[in-house]
Every structure is written in C-alpha cells, then in structure tokens.
Amino acid sequence: xxxxxxxxxxxxxxxxxxxxxxxxxxxxxxxxxxxxxxxxxxxxxxxxxxxxxxxxxxxxxxxxxxxxxxxxxxxxxxxxxxxxxxxxxxxxxxxxxxxxxxxxxxxxxxxxxxxx
Amino acid sequence: xxxxxxxxxxxxxxxxxxxxxxxxxxxxxxxxxxxxxxxxxxxxxxxxxxxxxxxxxxxxxxxxxxxxxxxxxxxxxxxxxxxxxxxxxxxxxxxxxxxxxxxxxxxxxxx
Numbered sequence: 303x304x305x306x307x308x309x310x311x312x313x314x315x316x317x318x319x320x321x322x323x324x325x326x327x328x329x330x331x332x333x334x335x336x337x338x339x340x341x342x343x344x345x346x347x348x349x350x351x352x353x354x355x356x357x358x359x360x361x362x363x364x365x366x367x368x369x370x371x372x373x374x375x376x377x378x379x380x381x382x383x384x385x386x387x388x389x390x391x392x393x394x395x396x397x398x399x400x401x402x403x404x405x406x407x408x409x410x411x412x413x414x415x416x417x418x
Numbered sequence: 419x420x421x422x423x424x425x426x427x428x429x430x431x432x433x434x435x436x437x438x439x440x441x442x443x444x445x446x447x448x449x450x451x452x453x454x455x456x457x458x459x460x461x462x463x464x465x466x467x468x469x470x471x472x473x474x475x476x477x478x479x480x481x482x483x484x485x486x487x488x489x490x491x492x493x494x495x496x497x498x499x500x501x502x503x504x505x506x507x508x509x510x511x512x513x514x515x516x517x518x519x520x521x522x523x524x525x526x527x528x529x
Contacts, residue, residue: 408460
C-alpha cells in the first residue's frame with residue numbers, strides 16, 4: 303500500500319537556523335507531492351506542490367522542496383527559520399494508482415518549534 | 419482563509435450516538451473529500467464525492483457515510499459512535515485535480 307514517512311516527529315530550532323524536514327513515499331507510479339502546514343488553531347494550508355517539471359519547487363514563506371525520484375523523497379527546506387514558522391508540517395502524496403487522484407495520503411507530521 | 423467552512427467547530431457525543439458534520443465548499447469546487455485526523459497523526463482519507471456521487475473511499479466502515487448536495491456542500495455522518503472516533507474531521511474541496519483546500523475542521527469527542 304502507498305505510504306508516506308516523515309522522519310522527524312518533533313524538531314526544535316533556534317531562529318535563523320536552517321531547516322530540513324524529511325519525507326519519503328513508497329510508490330512506483332506517477333505522483334503529485336505536497337507539503338501542507340498547520341499553524342496552531344488554524345486550518346491546513348498548502349506550502350508548495352510538485353506535479354511535474356523542475357524538481358526544485360519553491361513555495362510560500364521562503365520554503366522550498368526537492369523531488370528526488372530515485373530516492374522517493376520530497377524533503378522540505380528553509381535556509382533561515384523564524385518564530386512564526388512554529389507549526390506542524392505534513393508531507394502528502396497522490397497518484398494515479400492510489401485509487402485515482404482521489405485521495406491525499408499524508409505522513410504523520412513533524413511538529414516544529416522555533417525558539418527566539 | 420480558504421473559503422471552506424465546517425460546522426460545528428467542536429462537538430461532544432456519547433458512545434453509540436450518531437453525528438452529522440457539515441462542510442461548505444469553496445465556490446466553483448466540484449469535489450469534496452473528508453479526512454479523519456486522530457491526535458498525533460496525519461489526516462486519513464475517509465471518502466470523496468464528485469458531483470454528488472461517491473468516487474473513492476478509504477479504510478473506514480460503512481457506518482461512515484456522506485452526502486454531497488447540488489450546491490457542493492457536504493455532510494459526513496457517523497453512526498454508532500465509538501470512542502476511537504474521537505478526532506479532528508477535515509473537509510477539503512477542489513476543482514477536478516487541482517489543489518485541495520481544507521476547512522478548519524470539526525473536533526469530535528466521543529465519551
């Protein structure tokens with residue numbers, strides 16, 4: 303079955319530190335990849351997405367992610383985090399063979415805390 | 419603000435009862451999906467409706483059912499509630515294969 307693994311459940315950083323959150327998926331077909339963020343008390347918001355083309359994707363708020371097909375990975379990066387980046391981050395995938403492009407399959411999430 | 423609204427925001431029910439959760443999709447979106455997010459986990463796909471027909475379902479029992487209305491609003495119904503049904507229920511809407519936009523969720527507590 304298709305699955306998504308996020309390597310870190312909790313990450314604690316100081317402001318201005320660099321961030322990399324790992325995401326691996328188990329799926330051999332064509333996929334669309336997403337990173338969503340959930341700020342405290344708010345709804346899930348799309349940070350960035352990859353459908354095709356340039357594997358380095360830039361999203362909102364200075365985030366970027368790189369799709370490495372050979373490693374089935376889609377890691378999220380930010381060169382310098384801010385206190386306001388404190389949130390939970392979810393990697394998600396959808397694909398043609400997961401019952402169509404019907405469902406997003408999410409990882410368990412990574413809770414990021416940024417200290418001033 | 420995503421344009422997807424859910425009601426109620428919080429709900430407490432007793433085991434064995436039935437519950438209906440509601441979602442109003444973003445204007446122009448023809449597809450709505452429902453997800454269950456248990457504490458400490460990522461959202462799990464329940465089912466999806468496209469133009470009022472269910473066209474995808476996750477590993478949830480039949481006591482989880484839904485409806486989509488002509489105005490693309492939607493309901494999630496859960497019968498015979500169990501303690502493990504306690505979770506945040508998320509509604510997401512989109513147009514065809516475009517990106518899904520999520521509502522703020524309904525927090526259901528079953529006691």
